[in-house]
Amino acid sequence: MAVTVGKVFLAQPCTSASFIANGKHVHRSSFGFAANPGAAPLRHSWTVVRAQERPTWLPGLDPPPYLNGTLAGDYGFDPLGLGEDPESLKWFVQAELVHCRFAMAGVAGILFTDLLRVTGISNLPVWYEAGAVKFGFASTKTLFIVQMILMGFVETKRYMDIVNPGSQAKEGAFLGIEAAFEGLEPGYPGGPILNPLGLAKDIKNAHDWKLKEIKNGRLAMIAMLGIFVQASVTHAGPIDNLVEHLSNPWHKTIVQTLANSSS
Structure with a gap:
């Protein structure tokens, strides 16, 4: 049957x-x-x-019709029906991509700087205190304004490319250096600057690369959540937590940590 x-x-x-x-x-x-x-x-x-x-997030699940498996990482997960509207689904796809990439960059940055700090190679603050550090080359207000301008410019260009795909790759759309970025499709810029290794040049047939990115990105978002919780409960960085756990693996675990924090 x-x-x-x-x-x-x-x-x-x-x-x-x-x-x-x-x-x-x-x-x-x-x-x-x-x-x-x-x-x-x-x-x-x-x-x-x-x-x-068809692989689904819950075995035997009948995925909703608007999630037909064409999107990278589509396992039919939408219990709230947020993607029923095609326009909303388009924005959610782009939002997930951005959050995945920021999470991957954040996890890598936190682990790398925390490793430098714990080993004594560099005198860096723990990651959740880094934002309060005063830099000698510029004031906090100046850095904030510069960041708002740069991020605002990039996000505006990204928004315009989503609304009108391919518009930002036209000549004169990006200070005359459009070829250096060479947008492949919304959410997937390319060119020698953003794709120096030439991976996935044919973005229409790069399903495996898209799937790998979205899987790693989702894992990074979960990792960031874990790092946030660790910092809130233990008031220490992830490398400190790892070293403490390895010092006594059977008695210094997440169970004991949460139990001690609630008592």
């Missing part, structure tokens, strides 16, 4: 087979039912004999 939930049906030819049973010539179809011995064997009739499972 073909299963309908979360599956894509594939039609295959139904073949037949013959064998000797109890001294009689018995003809069976591919389903195992005995056919009429006097009838000619049917060897090329088509029927639905199996279904190919």
Whole structure:
């Protein structure tokens, strides 16, 4: 019987087979039912004999129709139905990409600087206090204004490319250096600056690269959540937490840490 939930049906030819049973010539179809011995064997009739499972976040789940598997990392997860509107879904896809990339950069930056701090290679503050550090080359207000201008410019260009795909790759759209960025499609810029290794030049057929990025990005967002919780509970960086855990793995775990923090 073909299963309908979360599956894509594939039609295959139904073949037949013959064998000797109890001294009689018995003809069976591919389903195992005995056919009429006097009838000619049917060897090329088509029927639905199996279904190919589509990976979903919950096994056996029937994914919503608007999540048809074409998006990178689409496992049918939308319990609140937020993506029913195609325009909203387009924005959510771009928002997830941006959050994934910031999370990957954040996790890498926190771990790297924390490692330098713990090993004594550099006198850096713990990551959650880095924002309060005063820099000698510029005031906090100046740095904030510069960041707002730069980030505002980049985000505006990204927004314009989403609204009108390809518009930011036209000549004169980016100070005459459009070719250095060479937008591939909304959310996936390229060129020698943002794609120096030349990966996924054919972005339309780069599903594997997109899937790898979105999976690593989602993992990074979970990691960032864990780092936030660790900092709130232990008031220490992730490398400090790791070193403490390794010093006594059976007694210094998340269970004991949360139990001690609540007492």
